[in-house]
Amino acid sequence: MAVGIIIIGDEILSGRRQDKHLPKIIELLAERGMQLDWAEYVGDDPARITATLRRSFASDDIVFVTGGIGATPDDHTRQCAAAALGVPLVLTPEAEALIMERIADTSPDGRADMSQPDNRHRLKMGEFPVGARVLPNPYNKIPGFSVAQHHFMPGFPVMAWPMMAWVLDTDYAALHHLTKHTERSMLVFGLAESTLTPLMEAIEAEYHGVKVFSLPSVGDPQRGEIYARRHIDLGVKGDPSLVGAAFERLIAGVDALGGEIVHPAEAIVLPEGTVPSAK
Numbered sequence: 001m002a003v004g005i006i007i008i009g010d011e012i013l014s015g016r017r018q019d020k021h022l023p024k025i026i027e028l029l030a031e032r033g034m035q036l037d038w039a040e041y042v043g044d045d046p047a048r049i050t051a052t053l054r055r056s057f058a059s060d061d062i063v064f065v066t067g068g069i070g071a072t073p074d075d076h077t078r079q080c081a082a083a084a085l086g087v088p089l090v091l092t093p094e095a096e097a098l099i100m101e102r103i104a105d106t107s108p109d110g111r112a113d114m115s116q117p118d119n120r121h122r123l124k125m126g127e128f129p130v131g132a133r134v135l136p137n138p139y140n141k142i143p144g145f146s147v148a149q150h151h152f153m154p155g156f157p158v159m160a161w162p163m164m165a166w167v168l169d170t171d172y173a174a175l176h177h178l179t180k181h182t183e184r185s186m187l188v189f190g191l192a193e194s195t196l197t198p199l200m201e202a203i204e205a206e207y208h209g210v211k212v213f214s215l216p217s218v219g220d221p222q223r224g225e226i227y228a229r230r231h232i233d234l235g236v237k238g239d240p241s242l243v244g245a246a247f248e249r250l251i252a253g254v255d256a257l258g259g260e261i262v263h264p265a266e267a268i269v270l271p272e273g274t275v276p277s278a279k
Contacts, residue, residue, distance in 0.1 A: 008066065035181070065081075067155035
């Protein structure tokens with residue numbers, strides 16, 4: 001079982017808005033000892049949304065889906081979810097009640113006047129695929145929905161983020177901190193990734209349950225003097241009982257290859273706004 005997120009909206013792909021959901025779901029998962037396995041961005045194209053959801057519904061993944069669940073012409077997610085599942089949309093009674101509560105809350109007389117066309121139209125936001133469950137929205141009561149381990153919520157962070165947290169704490173508490181995970185890393189100078197690859201492969205073969213990662217940089221002077229130089233962020237992650245020994249093996253291997261090692265705690269990070277000249 002993996003955890004994924006599908007972020008829907010033309011405004012993300014066009015650059016009109018910057019996506020904030022990806023870093024937030026990573027943060028929420030990390031706080032609970034979980035991690036994100038995949039992410040996809042999809043524009044407001046019904047055929048593509050339906051195909052994407054049909055594929056993810058076929059898995060046993062936990063999937064968060066943001067955007068497109070409103071009732072305007074460019075909102076297609078509810079309809080596409082139903083199409084992907086091969087079921088109709090229906091007005092869910094619990095969603096209907098919540099939407100009417102919201103209408104009453106924002107009405108001058110405190111009543112939900114359903115004789116008004118715009119209020120009747122708002123009920124479309126409570127039309128979910130048959131079998132869906134209501135996903136509560138603490139911000140304004142307009143609910144999202146959950147079906148087949150997929151959790152659909154608005155694109156607005158102020159609504160989506162509490163809903164994500166609620167799902168993780170309500171539906172998946174048993175998965176919190178289930179997999180123990182740690183990582184250690186160092187900055188390596190003077191070696192190419194191709195030189196390090198055999199060492200990385202050997203360590204993964206020796207320590208099952210540990211992954212070796214390599215993040216090369218041509219230099220990032222904004223981070224500090226050390227980081228301004230070309231380097232590789234090299235490390236190991238995985239089973240805490242193995243990471244320590246694997247990291248020591250990695251250090252020894254880099255040293256044998258003649259690489260220069262700087263540990264993150266020893267790196268020079270400059271105050272914000274200070275940019276040194278690259279060396």
